[in-house]
Amino acid sequence: MENNFYLIGVGGQGVIRLGQIIADYGLKKGERVKFFKEVGMAQRGGPVHCEVRIGNVFGSRVPPLSSDITVVMELSEGLKSLEFIKPGGTVILNRKRIYPIDMMTQPEKYPQDEEITRLFEEANAKIIWIDAGKIASEAGLPIAENIVLLGALSLISSFDKEFVINILKKHIPRELDKNIAAFYAGYKTAEGIVK
Numbered sequence: 001m002e003n004n005f006y007l008i009g010v011g012g013q014g015v016i017r018l019g020q021i022i023a024d025y026g027l028k029k030g031e032r033v034k035f036f037k038e039v040g041m042a043q044r045g046g047p048v049h050c051e052v053r054i055g056n057v058f059g060s061r062v063p064p065l066s067s068d069i070t071v072v073m074e075l076s077e078g079l080k081s082l083e084f085i086k087p088g089g090t091v092i093l094n095r096k097r098i099y100p101i102d103m104m105t106q107p108e109k110y111p112q113d114e115e116i117t118r119l120f121e122e123a124n125a126k127i128i129w130i131d132a133g134k135i136a137s138e139a140g141l142p143i144a145e146n147i148v149l150l151g152a153l154s155l156i157s158s159f160d161k162e163f164v165i166n167i168l169k170k171h172i173p174r175e176l177d178k179n180i181a182a183f184y185a186g187y188k189t190a191e192g193i194v195k
Contacts, residue, residue: 002055003157004062006084009073010045010098014146017171018071019050021150024167025159026054036060045098047077069156070125071149073132074098075116087124092152092190094145095131128152128193135185141178151186155194161187 005022009015016037026033034057037050051062064083070091072078078093085091093116099107113129120127130152132145139148147168154164165180172179 002057003053003068004057004066004086005052005054005153006049006062006067006070006081007052007073008047008049008071008077008081009094009096010077011039011048012045013048013073013096014143015048015073016050018073018146018150019052021164021167021171022052022153023054024171025164026052028163028167031055032057034058034060036062047080049077049080069153071153073145073149076100076111079111079116079119082119082123085120085123085125089125090128090156091120091123091125092128092130092149092156093120094133094149095129096133096145128156128190130186130189130193132186135189136182139178139182139185141175141182144175144179144182147172147179147182148186148189151183151188152190154183155187155190 007015007019023033023035031054034053039048062084066086067084068086068089070081070085072093074096099110132148135148136142136144168179
């Protein structure tokens with residue numbers, strides 16, 4: 001296995017936890033793993049991203065044009081990932097908008113879905129749109145958007161589902177049943193899109 005993952009969003013969305021679970025998966029599979037995180041003012045809703053590299057890789061940073069799978073948890077932040085997407089790589093776009101303070105009074109300035117799609121298409125990415133918030137709410141745990149996206153990522157990466165669930169038990173022991181439901185719902189949603 002050799003994969004580069006680029007995960008991006010804002011503080012409070014579980015971007016780093018998602019990266020930790022992916023990294024732990026690689027380690028438990030006996031692979032070399034490199035992990036990088038950048039949180040800045042993440043606790044205050046600021047930008048946050050992490051990079052996970054699994055396999056015969058050197059250095060913790062994903063080089064430009066090398067991300068096999070990019071997970072965008074907040075759409076405007078996701079535009080910062082464009083330079084890292086490998087041509088033909090997959091981008092999972094969460095339909096989540098968290099307006100920066102300066103844009104709250106003028107939400108029309110926020111990039112529209114069509115513009116976001118066009119930019120990722122220009123990067124030659126395969127695009128998967130997922131409403132992780134809605135799916136997580138239906139699973140009974142609205143804060144589990146990152147786990148919904150983990151499910152989608154697991155399908156695309158051909159991760160062993162049961163193996164991921166065991167890692168999930170270690171990382172998120174609370175509300176485990178709902179987190180597992182969120183994971184499977186994300187997996188099933190991606191399955192319906194990727195066919």
